[in-house]
Amino acid sequence: MIKLLQPRLFLTSIFDLDLARLHDHGVRGLIMDLDNTLVGWNRPDLSQELKMWFQDVRAHGFKMCIVSNNMTERVEQFAEKVGVMAIPKAAKPRRRSFRLAMRKMGTTRHNTAVIGDQVFTDILGGNRLRLFTILVHPIDTHEYWATRLVRRLERYVVRRPHFPQSFSH
Template sequence: MLSRLRPREFVASIYEIDWRELYRRGMRAVLTDLDNTLVEWNSPVATPQLLTWLNEVRTLGFEVCIVSNNDAKRVLEFAERVGIPAIYKAGKPRRRSYLKAMRMLGVEPSATVMVGDQIFTDVLGANRLGLYTILVKPIHPREFVGTRLMRRMERLILRQLPSPAVAADTEDRNER
């Protein structure tokens, strides 16, 4: 159970991820959570930094799709503004929306990264399908009231997990 909750990487933000290296390792698609991963919860504003990032990862060769549990209006308005496909009311951690997104983009789970700020939705659902999971720190403390309860449980899990950075290093060493 714990291993399903454990991200492959845990970083401060999407801007701290080595996307070039992930592409080199065969990753071709990025499924991303929206609220508190790309922008603040319910914020309609795509920051210049986010737009630059989007441009960079797409130039590298990644397909990008938002997979969000938020509602149609919020998710589609934002996705349209930044020009990427999106799935709303995704029902994460259920598998169907990840599968739908990968079908849309034409990619396999083994070539797909999922990035999000929540263990019990973003990470758990993606791990169930064998995606490469990256947990980011929430952009801003303000969030959906239901999420705050989850955060308490998340803290318990995070405390029990070895540092993801250290774990990744160990795996690399074993491979050599």
């Protein structure tokens, strides 16, 4: 069970992701969480740095889809701002939303990565389909009350000595 909770890559933020290296490893599609991965929880702001990151991701040839457990209006509004596909109310870690995202992007489990800030939703969901999983630190400490409770358990998993600290294939 612990293996299902381990990401393949652990980074401080999305901005630390080596897009060229990821592309060289055959990844062509990125499934991304929204809250506390791309922006703060329930925050509509889109920084200039994030806009430039999306441009860089596109320039590297990646397809993108936001997969979020948040409500439809919030997720779709953000996705429209950045020009990517989205799946709201995803019920992660269920596999259905990840499969749907791959279908929308035209990718497979062999060339798709998941980027998120939560072990029990993003990483578990991606690992259940054997996708390349990337865990980032949450952007903000402000988050949904239930998420704050789960974070306590996540801290135990994250501190385990076998937790990856670098890119490995």
